[in-house]
Amino acid sequence: xxxxxSEKAAASIRESTSRLNFWHGSVRSGKTIxxxxxxxxxxxxxxxxxxxxxxxxxxxxxxxxxxxxxxxIVGSRAYKHIGGAGEVWIHGRRVLLVGANDARAExxxxxxxxxxxxxxxxxxxxxxxxxxxxxxxxxRGAMLFGTTNPDGPYHWLKTAYLDRADLDMRxxxxxxxxxxxxxxxxxxxxxxxxxxxxxxxxxxxxxLWVAAEGAVYDxxxxxxxxxxxxxxxxxxxxxxxxxxxxxxxxxxxxxxxxNGVPDAGLRAVRHSGWYYDGRATGRQKxxxxxxxxxxxxxxxxxRPVRHxxxxxSAASLKTELKRRGFSxxxxxxxxxxxxxxxxxxLRNGEYRIRQDASNAECxxxxxxxxxxxxxQARGEDKPLKANDHTKDEERYYLHTIxxxxxxxxxxVSHSLSDFA
Numbered sequence: 565x566x567x568x569x570s571e572k573a574a575a576s577i578r579e580s581t582s583r584l585n586f587w588h589g590s591v592r593s594g595k596t597i598x599x600x601x602x603x604x605x606x607x608x609x610x611x612x613x614x615x616x617x618x619x620x621x622x623x624x625x626x627x628x629x630x631x632x633x634x635x636x637i638v639g640s641r642a643y644k645h646i647g648g649a650g651e652v653w654i655h656g657r658r659v660l661l662v663g664a665n666d667a668r669a670e671x672x673x674x675x676x677x678x679x680x681x682x683x684x685x686x687x688x689x690x691x692x693x694x695x696x697x698x699x700x701x702x703x704r705g706a707m708l709f710g711t712t713n714p715d716g717p718y719h720w721l722k723t724a725y726l727d728r729a730d731l732d733m734r735x736x737x738x739x740x741x742x743x744x745x746x747x748x749x750x751x752x753x754x755x756x757x758x759x760x761x762x763x764x765x766x767x768x769x770x771x772l773w774v775a776a777e778g779a780v781y782d783x784x785x786x787x788x789x790x791x792x793x794x795x796x797x798x799x800x801x802x803x804x805x806x807x808x809x810x811x812x813x814x815x816x817x818x819x820x821x822x823n824g825v826p827d828a829g830l831r832a833v834r835h836s837g838w839y840y841d842g843r844a845t846g847r848q849k850x851x852x853x854x855x856x857x858x859x860x861x862x863x864x865x866x867r868p869v870r871h872x873x874x875x876x877s878a879a880s881l882k883t884e885l886k887r888r889g890f891s892x893x894x895x896x897x898x899x900x901x902x903x904x905x906x907x908x909x910l911r912n913g914e915y916r917i918r919q920d921a922s923n924a925e926c927x928x929x930x931x932x933x934x935x936x937x938x939x940q941a942r943g944e945d946k947p948l949k950a951n952d953h954t955k956d957e958e959r960y961y962l963h964t965i966x967x968x969x970x971x972x973x974x975x976v977s978h979s980l981s982d983f984a
Contacts (some may be wrong), residue, residue, distance in 0.1 A: 565628065569594065569598065570594060570688075570867065571741050572736065572738065572742055573595075573598040573738075573742065573743075574584065574596075575599075575736075576598050576599075576736040577598055577601050577602045577605075579734060580599075580602050580706070580707075580709065580817040581634065581734070582705060582707070582732050582733050582734040582735075583701070583706065583708065583732040583733065584698070584707075584708050584710075584725070584729075584731060584732060584734070585599075585602070585707060585709045585710070585734050586686070586706065586710050586711075586712070586725070586726065586732040586733065586734070586735050586736070587599045587709075587710070587711045587712075587736050587738065587920055588686075588711070588712045588713070588714060588726065588735065588736070588737055588738070588771065589713070589714065589736075589737050589738030589739055589742070589771030590713070590714075590738060590739050590740045590767070590768050590769050590770060590771035591616075591713060591754075591768045591769075591957050592740060592743060592746060592754070592763050592927065593711040593738035593739060593740050593741075593742050593743050593771065594738060594743035594745070595711050595736070595738045596629065596630070596633075596684075596711050596841045596941075597633065598736075599682070599709050599711045599854040600630060600634060600637070601637070601712070602635055602709055602797055603634075603680075603682045603790045604634060604637060604638060604654070604655075605681055606707060606709065606771075607654050607656075607657050607659070607680070607840075608655055608656070609649065609706075609978070610679050610680045610707075610746075611679040611680075611703045611704065611705050611706065612679075613677075613679065613703055613780055614677045614678050614679030614680070614703035614706060614908070615656060615658075615660055615676050615677060615678050615679060616659040616660065616663060616679060616680045616681075616736070617659065617660045617661075617673075617676065617678055617680070617681045617697070618630065618652075618660070618661050618681075618682045618683075618684070619661075619662045619663075619664050619680070619681065619682070619683045619684070619689060619693070619697065620633075620658055620661075620662075620663060620664070620683075620685060621663065621664065621665055621684075621685055621688045621689065621883075621896075622651065622663040622665055623650070623661050623662075625684070625685070625938065626661060626663065626684050627645070627686075629684050629712050630682070630683070630684050630746055631645060631652060631661075631859075634654060634907060638654060638655065639677065639696040640755040642654065644657050645802050647694065649657040649661070652889075660676075660933075662692060663933070664689045664693045664748070666690060667690040667692045668694045669690065669969060670690070670693045670956065671860055671889055672693045673696045673697055674696065674700075675698060675703055676700050676702040677703060678697070678699060678701045678703065678774045679700070679701075679705070679706050680706060680707055680708075680709075681697050681701065681706075681708040681709070681710075682708075682709050682710070683697070683708065683710035683711070684710075684711060685711065685712055685713070686710040686711065686712040686721055687712045687713065687714075687715045687721050688712075690765070690909070691720045691721075693714075694721070698719050704846070705755055711949070712931060713771075714767045714768075714771055714772055714773040714774070715767075715770065715943070715945065716773065716774070716940055716943055716945055717773045717774060717943055718940065718942065718943040718945070719944075720743060720943050721862055722943075723943070728775075729745075732866070737981075738769050738771055739769065739771045740754065740755070740768075740769045740771075741772075752952050754769065755769055755890055756860060756912075757908045757911055757912050758908065758911070759783055759907075759911045762782070762783060762879070762907070763776050764904055764907060764908075768802040771893075775938065775940050776935040776945045777935055777937060778929060778934065778935065779825060779924075779930070779932075779933060779934055779935075780903060780933045780934065780935055780947050781906075781907060781930050781957070783907075783910075783911065783931065784910065784930040786927060786930075786932070789910050789916060789917060789930075790916060790917045790918065790919050790923075790927065791833070791916045791917075791918060791919065792918075792919050794820070794833065794835075794918065795830060797811070797822075798820055799820050799867070800867060800868075801867055801868055801869070801871050802818050802819055802820050802865060802867045802868075802869060802870065803818070803819045803869065803871050803872070803873060803965075804816055804817065804818055804819070804858070804862065804869055804871070804873070804960065805817045805832075805872075805874075805895065805957045805958070805960045805961035806858070806872060806873070806874045806875070806881070806957060806960075807875065807953045807954070807956040807957035808854070808875060808878040808881045809842070809889070809953065809958065810842075811842065811848065812838060812841075812842070812953065813840065813841035813842070813843070813844075813953040814839070814840050814842075814849075814854060814953070815838075815839050815925070815926075815953040815954045815956070815959065816837060816839070816858055816861070817835075817836075817837050817838065817897045817926065817954070817955075817957050817958060817961065818834070818835045818836045818837070818862075819832055819834055819835065819961050820831065820832065820833045820835050820867075821833075821965055823848070824974075826938050829913045830913065830914060830915075830916060831910060831914040831915065831934040831966060832844045832909065832914065832916075832961070832966070833916050833917070833918055833963070834917045834918060834921055834923060834926060834958065835865070835866075835918050835920075836865065836918065836922040836923060836969060837920075837922045837923050837925065837926050837954065838857075838858065838861045839925045839954070840954070844851055851880050851884040852884060853882070854881060854884065854959040855884035855885055855888050856888075856889070858885070859888050859890075869890065869934045870891065871890075871891045871893050872885055872890045872891065872893070873893050873894075873895040873960050873961050873964055873965075874893070874894065874895060874960075875894075875895055875897050875956075875960060876894040876895070876897065877897075895960035895961065895964045896960070896963045896964045896965075896967060897959075897960060898963065898967075899946070899947070899959070900945055901963060901967060902959035902960070902962070902963035902967065903947070903959060904971075905962055905966060905967040906955075906958060906959050906962045906963070909962055909966060911964060914966070915962060925954055926954040926958070929952070929954045929955055931952075932950070932951035932954075933947060933948075933951050933952055933955045934947065934948050934950070935947055935948070951959065
């Protein structure tokens with residue numbers, strides 16, 4: 565089996581011989597496949613008197629991002645994943661698997677003596693877990709290999725590791741143009757989709773660790789991102805998306821969506837909206853009142869409602885809406901990934917908001933939905949919890965319906981034996 569590598573990628577495989585070896589940079593830049601090849605060769609020669617460990621945000625994402633690729637490379641005879649046991653066998657070596665979704669995962673690592681560690685998406689791993697990993701690498705010749713997309717400049721991974729010159733560490737920085745296996749049209753389209761100068765372009769095209777600041781959707785233009793007329797081939801059903809607030813506002817959007825490409829790439833339209841701010845009016849509504857008013861509003865929509873997408877934490881409203889005959893589905897509520905999905909769809913012309921009085925709050929909030937600069941100083945990307953109800957509701961729908969995991973690159977030219 566052959567792969568097409570840039571010279572930077574090939575060098576990273578040959579020269580990643582330090583205690584800490586990090587690949588960081590843009591999406592689809594070749595960093596992950598390079599780290600995987602290096603990890604496979606390390607397994608074959610790693611110290612025998614310690615455990616091998618692979619860590620991801622969850623075991624599922626670890627399998628999707630890394631383990632499936634390893635199986636494809638080494639073949640089914642040299643690979644055995646034991647489901648439910650938290651381990652995989654690669655070339656006869658047992659490798660433990662850990663999902664580190666929060667700091668409690670630190671307990672999964674305690675007590676281990678580690679000879680080798682692979683960490684997928686390092687910036688998503690809690691710092692206490694990562695520090696525990698390095699503390700457990702006590703075997704002579706132990707090494708850690710890790711990949712990450714960039715985050716903010718104050719993220720703990722950058723300040724505590726990547727920026728330091730006193731560690732036994734090798735770093736390789738990748739931009740999108742460092743992957744020769746990518747089709748040129750795909751690269752060009754991705755650059756357009758992220759939008760030159762945007763936060764996402766700087767991080768996921770150039771691979772830079774830059775701060776999120778100002779408006780979350782600083783490129784939003786009412787003239788470009790709204791429409792007056794719906795396409796002729798509009799769906800015969802619509803969906804609702806709900807951001808539910810008890811003391812805060814509740815926002816409901818009615819959405820039309822297309823599986824195909826009916827009108828210059830358009831895939832979703834926020835047709836109309838319903839909004840109630842109990843704090844502003846001085847009166848909170850009960851779940852029953854919300855259910856009744858949403859149902860009455862839905863009756864006036866031009867098409868029947870197919871599904872209602874709701875934050876999974878809004879269990880009481882879910883029960884109320886189901887009681888009223890709605891088909892309720894849990895929305896994906898990943899904030900940063902959801903914002904990225906929404907931003908790309910707006911930039912691509914895949915998502916628009918209909919010019920309608922009921923959408924006025926939604927359109928207005930684009931100028932007031934801001935990054936939290938205090939959180940950024942702590943190394944977190946997080947929007948302010950203000951003017952966010954319509955934005956949360958949009959994000960729930962768009963990311964649930966259209967959010968996709970990153971696609972893998974085709975592979976072709978260096979054989980595995982070249983790095984053995």
